[in-house]
Amino acid sequence: LCHAAAPAPASQSSNKKHRVVFLGTPEVAATVLQRLLTAARQPDSQFEVSRVVSQPGKPKGRGNKSVPVPTPVELEAQGAGMVSGEQIWCPASAKDPAFLEALRQLQPDLCITAAYGNILPQAFLDIPALGTLNIHPSLLPKYRGAAPVQRALCDGVTETGVSVAYTVLKCDAGPILAQQKVDVDPDIQAPELLQDLFAKGATLLLEALPRVLEGQGPQLSSPQDEQQATHAAKLTREEAHLDFSRPALSLHNTVRGFAGWPGTSASFVLRDKNTGSLEAMSIKVVRTRALDSDIGLYKHLQSEAGPHSASEPVSGQQGMPVMWDPDTGDMLVPCQGVGSVLRVCVVQPPTKKAIAAGTSGTGCAKKRFAWLHSSCTFYSSGALEPFKLDPNRAQAPVGGSQSLEYNSYYKQAWSIGKDQACH
Secondary structure, three states: OOOOOOOOOOOOHHHEEEEEEEEEHHHHHHHHHHHHHHHOOOOOOOEEEEEEEOOOEEOOOOOOOOOOOOOOOHHHHHHHHOOOOOOEOOOOOHHHHHHHHHHHOOOOOOEEEEOOOOOHHHHHOOOOOOOOEEEEOOOOOOOEOOOHHHHHHHOOEEEEEEEEEEEEOOOOOOOOEEEEEEEEEOOOOHHHHHHHHHHHHHHHHHHHHHHOOOHHHHOEEEOOOOOHHEOOOOOOOHHHHHOOOOOOOOOOOOOOHHOOOOEEEEEEEEEEOOOEEEEEEEEEEEEEEOHHHHHHHHHHHHHHHHOOOOOOOOOOOOOOOOEOOOOOOOOEEEOOOOOOEEEEEEEOOOOOOOOEEEEEEHHHHHHHHEEEOOOOEEEEEEOEEEEEEOOOOOOOOOOOOOEEEEEEOOOEEOOOOOOOEEE
């Protein structure tokens, strides 16, 4: 859909209006582009969006894997009448010589980036006469880097914000043109906060744009305090598994920060109330809450439930029983030895869509839960010979007469015989 960038003739209005080039890729960036295009169409506008630059589209879904799907930014530009390969450029790298040459011939006055996703070389930064402005969803110099919103939520911040800053070669370190602080709701998740911050960033940008186009931007900007700088590293899948030996609030913040991609998951042992059979399952945890009042509720429900039979997952360091809120159906997962409780509201079982935790569609409504450490040892009730779970092997080592089959679709989903118990 996007071909190699080639020089295109400037429009007739480019002699009267400042040429702006926009660079972005995901949905939040498409929202910014929409605001820019709307502003550019106003009769008194001082600028036009001459070109839109996005990353190349990628195949998605189960259809034709050879056909790339345009990014949200490319789709937004196409919807505004711009043509891929002409006004829309999708170079594989911002260092591409053909792309840089086409940009030089265009002679843009200003470049604007929002979640573009490619590193801009100095050869790029030297081209626009008025520089390059970036919308960054944090209060710079805090949370520079690839995942500012996600890392801020994981840290449990109560205040964050958005910055419009000039781009320099060092990551997110340029002078700040404008900033806005934002209070953080304790239950908001990364995709929601990202959308809000980029919307506010677009407003800040449009408010400052007239003075920037008049050449006043550098005088209106302030250098960042390097002593206050922090880094927001890219998220990894390895960080996404919940460990219930951590405080509930910390886990809740992780769920919020990792929402969307890569998401979070947790391992549980399930016991069927009717048959007594056990199985271990990895479930995606989609939405949670951390309430102090849930500690008392959990202990009350646990006392009413009474002691577990020997064939059920036992309480202790390796596993603790999960309770269900009788009013909401939410899972109440003990953390830190019931020092705190994580309320799990929405889950996504293997091969299913996200649903409320208490919904019968989870396949867990009639089963008892206990959370499971990745190092949990299982015992055959006959010989009591232990064997360890090994997520990296097709079949776990066998300690008793039964084996543990490995589910290759979910790396932490196992099926366990009914005569075994978690210790």
